[in-house]
Amino acid sequence: MTRQVIISGSGPAGLTAAIYAARANLAPLVIEGEPSSTSDQPGGQLMLTTEVENFPGFPMGIMGPELMISFREQAARFGAEFLTAKVTAIDFSERPFKVWVGDDVYESDSIIVSTGAQSLMLGLPEEQHLLGHGLSTCATCDGFFFRNQEIAVVGGGDSAVEEATFLTKFASKVTLIHRRDTLRASKIMQDRARANLKIELHWNATVTALHGTDKLTGATLTDVNTGEETLLAVTGVFVAIGHRPNTDLFKGVLDMEDNGYLITWPGSTYTNIDGVFACGDVQDHTYRQAVTAAGSGCMAAIDAERWLEAAQHA
């Protein structure tokens, strides 16, 4: 059976595309991803956040997972189908396009790529055995276990500053480690962090080693200017140093920038392959907001709908 549209990825972009495509009677199949404790999972990056304060329509804020579950229910209500799995291979060389999930192949006249971006790790060998034993990728999940302890957050963007602020609910002290001497986070988040007496800022440093065998006991910080090393005794380290787009599957097929983000035609969601559309963070390293992702997901569904219509009459 050849479908009209398959959507790969299920963050705000993919699920908004699913809502619009389903309402246009395109019966989309959403290949939503596999559960994980990283941001690469069904629902996307918001599954790891607490309160979302800037999504329009929620004056009192809404929890990230709750918002994404609502997105999904809304798409399901109009007939979107879901497959809780990851696309493992693609063939966009001829139509219908083919996507594989393991040994199963799915065919579709059009494809919407909304695979998002995943959080970067530090890239240290100790990460393997300390993950879940003091090293965490999910502050909302694990903050609870660090009551009255001293911990650290690595990063300087909105996610890092938000996590640091959130973690002060539990921890006695949070050291925010950033490799520059200014934060990239929005003004409101920065002000909140600076006003928080439990947060200490450690500038111009990177984490170069983690210590502990069964449990994390500390981290080595290296000054980026002087190379000087200091040992920070912490029982928890939360990593929020940025993201990389989930585009490995599309290398050599879809046009992308040097940093891996997909290239779309300005003002649209068209990629270099006719019938393949891209939306959300996978093609946006500028705005990266839930609401911009959702907006581009809507564009992708409309682009796909009109393209399918035109292709039928061609």
Place this chain on the structure above:
Amino acid sequence: MAEGIVTLTTSTFDETINSSETPVVVDFWAEWCGPCKMIAPILSEIAVEQAGKVTIAKLNVDENPDLAMRFNVMSIPTLLVFHKGEVAKRLVGAKGKGQLLQELDEFLVTSP
């Protein structure tokens, strides 16, 4: 609570683990954990499909922090597999159904 899933608390934990004929997979979770919500339906499916081979149980760490501490759970979801009363396997982080079944494979033998 979903069909086939046992809810454990501090007062029922030891007896359930020690008296179980089958391996018990305990899901340490909490309401505020997004990835925990994503694996809940998968665990419900496994509970039904593998009934008799393995018991699936849930433990709310918010309500039972003492048990989380006793088993050094510092990240959720964590799945601990108890076999004959001992921790036989520790799985940290959410995983897809295929990967989860693969990890649990050694415990999914039909009892003689």
